[in-house]
Amino acid sequence: MATSIDVSDLNIYYGDFLAVEGVTIPIAARSVTAFIGPSGCGKSTFLRSLNRMHEVVRGARVEGKVLVDGEDLYGDDVDPVDVRRMVGMVFQRPNPFPTMSIYDNVLAGQRLNSKRMKKTDADDAVERALRSAGLWAEVKDRLDRPGSGLSGGQQQRLCIARAISVEPEVLLMDEPCSALDPISTIVIEDLIHELKAQYTIVIVTHNMQQAARVSDTTAFFNLAGVGMPGRLVEHGATEKIFSNPDESATEAYIQGRFG
Numbered sequence: 022m023a024t025s026i027d028v029s030d031l032n033i034y035y036g037d038f039l040a041v042e043g044v045t046i047p048i049a050a051r052s053v054t055a056f057i058g059p060s061g062c063g064k065s066t067f068l069r070s071l072n073r074m075h076e077v078v079r080g081a082r083v084e085g086k087v088l089v090d091g092e093d094l095y096g097d098d099v100d101p102v103d104v105r106r107m108v109g110m111v112f113q114r115p116n117p118f119p120t121m122s123i124y125d126n127v128l129a130g131q132r133l134n135s136k137r138m139k140k141t142d143a144d145d146a147v148e149r150a151l152r153s154a155g156l157w158a159e160v161k162d163r164l165d166r167p168g169s170g171l172s173g174g175q176q177q178r179l180c181i182a183r184a185i186s187v188e189p190e191v192l193l194m195d196e197p198c199s200a201l202d203p204i205s206t207i208v209i210e211d212l213i214h215e216l217k218a219q220y221t222i223v224i225v226t227h228n229m230q231q232a233a234r235v236s237d238t239t240a241f242f243n244l245a246g247v248g249m250p251g252r253l254v255e256h257g258a259t260e261k262i263f264s265n266p267d268e269s270a271t272e273a274y275i276q277g278r279f280g
């Protein structure tokens with residue numbers, strides 16, 4: 022099933038501090054949406070609110086709605102653990118469990134969800150996730166070796182395999198290539214392109230070329246001033262945002278005039 026996200030009037034607070042204000046945005050199923058904008062404008066905070074990950078910060082809260090296929094992620098009876106299974110996340114620095122084997126890393130999410138599996142099912146799940154993450158051929162002969170023995174780019178693909186092994190519907194990626202070399206970056210970008218056939222993907226990136234290369238839709242966030250909350254300035258088809266944005270601030274940012 023294709024999963025779309027509808028955010029309306031979202032405010033995100035850290036304690037009393039309003040970090041992100043009034044975001045309304047639809048995120049289309051099976052597409053890649055890029056969040057761009059200067060440092061501190063709330064891209065990561067907003068991304069994390071899409072799977073309630075920001076709640077790990079004490080005092081963090083939201084007002085407004087995040088509907089995933091029509092269901093409010095912040096509804097009273099919604100368990101954040103279920104949300105994070107459905108909406109997976111990949112972080113800036115590859116973070117496989119270092120002493121855990123490649124095999125066990127892929128299954129870590131399933132085990133957290135306390136899902137018991139037969140060995141053959143587990144083997145299949147590991148192979149499927151590693152194939153989807155474009156890593157199978159490189160690691161199939163060393164599945165019992167620690168995840169930390171892989172290159173940075175391979176570790177990031179291992180983290181993608183771990184995220185997709187629980188069969189989420191949405192994948193959030195917070196600057197997934199910023200710690201990688203250019204070749205590994207291209208590999209991950211190609212992978213994002215393939216994964217969007219199956220997943221709804223949202224990526225935060227500081228790299229304008231990357232946003233232009235990988236995304237269908239781009240959302241530009243900005244701060245009205247120091248100490249002010251971040252806001253969504255505009256969003257639309259990536260081609261339009263990069264060639265003919267409606268707002269002058271978007272154009273100035275894309276042309277590298279600030280941020």
Ligand SMILES: Nc1ncnc2c1ncn2[C@@H]1O[C@H](COP(=O)(O)OP(=O)(O)OP(=O)(O)O)[C@@H](O)[C@H]1O
Pocket residue numbers: 035038040058059060061062063064065066067078251
């Ligand atoms: N854990 C936190 N506690 C309090 N304030 C926070 C926390 N994390 C972020 N903030 C604040 O929220 C605002 C938005 O930060 P956020 O990291 O989401 O921005 P960003 O656009 O992702 O920045 P960058 O591009 O530098 O990663 C900033 O003012 C930041 O200082």
